[in-house]
Amino acid sequence: MARYHIETYGCTSNRGESREIERRLRDAGHHPVEGPEEADVAILNTCTVVEKTERNMLRRAEELEGETADLIVTGCMALAQGEEFRRAGVDAEVLHWDEVPTAVTNGECPTTTPDAEPVLDGVIGILPIARGCMSDCSYCITKRATGKIDSPPVEANVEKARALVHAGAKEIRITGQDTGVYGWDDGERKLPELLERICDIDGEFRVRVGMANPKGVHGIREELAAVFAENEKLYNFIHAPVQSGSDDVLGEMRRQHQVSEYVELVETFDDVLEYWTLSTDFIVGFPTEEPEDHAQSLALLRETRPEKINVTRFSKRPGTDAAELKGLGGTLKKERSKEMTDAKMDVVADAYDAMVGQTHEVLAVEDGTADSVKCYDEAYRQVIVQNASEHGIEPGDFVDVEITGHSTVYAFGEPV
Numbered sequence: 001m002a003r004y005h006i007e008t009y010g011c012t013s014n015r016g017e018s019r020e021i022e023r024r025l026r027d028a029g030h031h032p033v034e035g036p037e038e039a040d041v042a043i044l045n046t047c048t049v050v051e052k053t054e055r056n057m058l059r060r061a062e063e064l065e066g067e068t069a070d071l072i073v074t075g076c077m078a079l080a081q082g083e084e085f086r087r088a089g090v091d092a093e094v095l096h097w098d099e100v101p102t103a104v105t106n107g108e109c110p111t112t113t114p115d116a117e118p119v120l121d122g123v124i125g126i127l128p129i130a131r132g133c134m135s136d137c138s139y140c141i142t143k144r145a146t147g148k149i150d151s152p153p154v155e156a157n158v159e160k161a162r163a164l165v166h167a168g169a170k171e172i173r174i175t176g177q178d179t180g181v182y183g184w185d186d187g188e189r190k191l192p193e194l195l196e197r198i199c200d201i202d203g204e205f206r207v208r209v210g211m212a213n214p215k216g217v218h219g220i221r222e223e224l225a226a227v228f229a230e231n232e233k234l235y236n237f238i239h240a241p242v243q244s245g246s247d248d249v250l251g252e253m254r255r256q257h258q259v260s261e262y263v264e265l266v267e268t269f270d271d272v273l274e275y276w277t278l279s280t281d282f283i284v285g286f287p288t289e290e291p292e293d294h295a296q297s298l299a300l301l302r303e304t305r306p307e308k309i310n311v312t313r314f315s316k317r318p319g320t321d322a323a324e325l326k327g328l329g330g331t332l333k334k335e336r337s338k339e340m341t342d343a344k345m346d347v348v349a350d351a352y353d354a355m356v357g358q359t360h361e362v363l364a365v366e367d368g369t370a371d372s373v374k375c376y377d378e379a380y381r382q383v384i385v386q387n388a389s390e391h392g393i394e395p396g397d398f399v400d401v402e403i404t405g406h407s408t409v410y411a412f413g414e415p416v
Helices: 012-027 051-065 076-087 097-104 154-166 191-199 214-218 221-230 247-253 259-272 291-304 330-353
Strands: 003-008 041-046 070-075 119-121 124-128 171-175 206-209 237-239 277-284 308-313 359-367 372-376 382-386 398-406 411-415
Touching (some): 012 070, 012 097, 051 070, 124 154, 154 171, 191 206, 206 237, 259 277, 277 291, 277 330, 291 330
Parallel strands (some): 124 171
Antiparallel strands (some): 119 124, 372 382, 398 411
16 A cells, blocks of 8 residues: 655646545555655646646656655646657656656555445445455555455445435446455355346346456456446446566466456457457566566457556565565656657557447446536546536436547547
8 A cells, every 4th residue: 555645736627536546545544744854656647738737747747756765747738748858858658647646656456455345435435245255465555454255245345336326326336345255255256146036136237347357257258248238327337456567477467367368368258249448557676577478468458458457666675575576667667658758649549439420329427628528438547528517418318429539538529
């Protein structure tokens, strides 16, 4: 778990994004600290209104870089003029705000509290189905906080989901350290059963399955893909973090799966689902990662072409086995991260570009900036509908839209 410090500049929208970043970080078990010198990672949410503001942002980024272990820059200047930080020699990850929480986790599993209960946030219901995992990754400190998987009965989770639906949830987000191993502590693989039972609840809503490590879902991949195909309430979306395209590196990470198992998982879903979204994570710059290992990761990204990709530069967590290894150095990690991010943007842009001209039913889940609303289609791809009030669209509404364009990581839709 990381200690973080966040600074926000600019408009109300930036402040709202910072609040969401902090909410996700707290939900994942990370802790805020007073100043950057105490933090494992500092987050700078930038503004870019005028030239003077830009100079101030660059200066503050340079200061923060010298005061903390890792620096993430997000916000308006990061998106519009991210190259300015590189030109200034600032060693920072430049990310869209929605990518920040995953980057901070360093590839670790999300961490819920021992008494985690469902939460209704607007029309989004968050349902932690279990605590703990079956993994022992060499770089992850989360296991020390969570222990092994502890799965409540299926019926207990179904009742919590039903309560969320009755309370107004239109989207249920199933979360856990590793949703794929739900039920393993009882000797059974219960995720498919749980999903079917939740989808049988009366009401119009959608269900998103949270992170599932490849090893956990590989053995149930055919059954799980069939459940997705049979239930329209399930978003056709799976988040399976592979972390590396090299079996050698995966072994040093103690990730338990091999690259072939990840590829077989992807192939199974490709065979069963015509339209779905693959999400995965890569850690670049692991201490034992050689140039050929990095090349294998790039090749795997291009081969499997996930539509959502989280790229994280390795950083040491105190008390973990990987922290004892000699690191690769910031410059090399930065170079590999940039190469991976460039490849990622090409793949993601192609996926959203292919959507243009198509019609999809989307669920509006929350207000966006200005007069827009954030929506998700049946494969959990984000679609922004602008002028929402003009169209009478509010969070919780299901709407048919035509995809008119995209901005690399999300699409724009026009109601039809």
